[in-house]
Amino acid sequence: MYRDPVESFEPLHSPLAATRTLRVGMIGIGTVGSGTFRVLARNQAEIAARAGRAIELVIVAARNLERAAGIVGDSVALTADAMQVATHPDVDVVVEVAGGTGPALDWVLAAIAHGKHVVTANKALLAVHGARIFAAAREQGVVVAYEGAVAVSIPIVKALREGLAANRIEWVAGIINGTTNFILSKMRDEGLDFAAALAQAQALGYAEADPTFDIEGIDAAHKLTLLAANAFGMPLRFADAQVEGITALQGLDVACAEQLGHRIKLLGVARRQAAGVELRVQPALVPSGHLMAHVNGSMNAVMVKSDAAGLTMYYGAGAGSEQTASAVIADLVDVARLDGVAAAQHVPHLGVHAHATKALAVLPRAAVHTSHYLRVPVHAVGQIQAVTACLAEQKVPVRQVALAAERPGIGPQVLVLTGPVVQGTLDLAVHALQARPEAAGPVVTLRVEALEG
The missing domain is CATH 3.30.70.260 (ACT domain)
Structure with a gap:
């Protein structure tokens, strides 16, 4: 029923005949993976023009092969063995969108060891194991790209490491979890208590059956860890982040904040101080006239204060299949542009300048x-x-x-x-x-x- 992935690769005949197709293997074809397949297929001409070469998904690893076949048809090879994708000689870049911090680590390290670039939307994997992953990538001279891991459709990683490259970043703060922002919006707009707002978020698909990572602030802390590393060149310090979720937040305080001219948002804040870096996630009051106070529903926003550019703000969807796929494919375009050039010219790895700021401590609460x-x-x-x-x-x-x-x-x-x-x-x-x-x-x-x- 399924083609043998070893024998299924054929060159893509493209107008960009002078440049070899970038061949992609993908691990996982759930919400993000299926969105990535659809957007790649739908916008292939535009993507190839922007990348300077064609990008072709050639193999997918999935637990349920029948379901995967229903998504990709007969255009892509299928396998139940993720490691086969990670190590396959005909794959240039591995997209890991299966999630988790267990087997995913083995797959990513195997791909790097075999000289493959990696694109991932797995913030937990990078926040917990990023130091090991990026060290391996530097040794092999390959790219690990992760725009989709931080703020979904907002290109904040690219903004920090490229658009604001001339700046000394003073602080980064943002609403970086769509589930909690939806819950807080409902608590304010409809006067719901936390439990009722969470139930509504689950009924509408904004919250998982087990929402712990979202409502306890852990997901936001994973993302903040990556933002801080990009902003300050510091090592990944997820274990040192101060994390407080919204489970104890009372509707009374949401109403009292409004009375005082403020709104409550779950914020991730990374701020450089003389003695170190603040790295914290907590519900906080924001003045009601501030732009951040008007980021509602499941939307995300990140604000950056830097010395030359001043205040900049980035806004976009905080969840969604094709929204995340947009970030994943943007990373693939970066890889396509840089694959084959000197490793020093690659999209910068996290922590590549960590030696310059490794003395930065995370300030205690x-x-x-x-x-x-x-x-x-x-x-x-x-x-x-x-x-x-x-x-x-x-x-x-x-x-x-x-x-x-x-x-x-x-x-x-x-x-x-x-x-x-x-x-x-x-x-x-x-x-x-x-x-x-x-x-x-x-x-x-x-x-x-x-x-x-």
């Missing part, structure tokens, strides 16, 4: 310096002064204070926006507040990000 939102439950509305007095005693600057709008069944709540303060100082102030007799419950804190130049 206590050292992060931001403004904060506090919601302090109190026994009576007249106790607002006790809250501000306690914060003053703890050397926490207060920028704005208000009483939350009354809500049925909820007692008085003092809302505070602080000025910039080190997290360790804020933690001590919260401890002191909760020990006060005026406190009627746990103090809720969230960071506030101005995202200004």
Whole structure:
């Protein structure tokens, strides 16, 4: 039923006869893989013109060969053995879109060892094992490209390493998980609590049956790790990232943030400081007039502050089959342009300049310096002064204070926006507040990000 992949390769006769076709093997043909096949087939003439040579998918590895045949027809060889794709002599570049950090690592390392370029949308694989993968790629003189692993349709990796190559990057911040952004948008727009918004996201296909990686901030942290490495030339430091998801976020705080002129977004922030780099994912308040506050639904956006270009912002779809395929194929075009030239001219590998900045440490949580939102439950509305007095005693600057709008069944709540303060100082102030007799419950804190130049 299926052609023998070893005997199935035929040269593609193309108007670009003077340049050999780039032959692609793909591991996985699920959401991203099927989108990649469709876009390659539909736009083959435009892609070849832009790449300077034809790009042909010649073999696919899939668990379900019958399903795969229904997608690719008889135009592509099929195999159930992913390692056959990774090591096949007639494949120039391996596209890994199966996901995971187990077998995928073996496939990618095998492809590199056999002198093949690799394109992947697997952010978890790179965040966890990237140092090993990129070291192997440098040794073999091949490209590992990963635009689809970071922000789907947004070409942010290319922007950082090429468009902003003249700049010293000061910080990168973004909404880089579409699932959580959809949930937060529903909580704000429809007044849903977290559980109801998550259920709606699952019903509509925006969230997986097991949404842990998304809602706990892990997926965003994988992507942020890659962004930081590109922005600062630092090694991949996923294990050191401070990660907080949205599972504990209450609808009350979403509403109170609105009252204070802010919206809550799950942000990934990588910021260069004199003592090191902040590398953190957390729900944070953003001023409601800021562009980032208007990134809604499953959309993504990344903002970069650099010394010469200033503030730049990149916006696009945060999920989708063909949206991710667009990034995967853009990487293939880069490989097609550079395959066969000197290795030093390849699309830069992550960490290739890490020796210049390897001393950059990831700052501990206590050292992060931001403004904060506090919601302090109190026994009576007249106790607002006790809250501000306690914060003053703890050397926490207060920028704005208000009483939350009354809500049925909820007692008085003092809302505070602080000025910039080190997290360790804020933690001590919260401890002191909760020990006060005026406190009627746990103090809720969230960071506030101005995202200004």
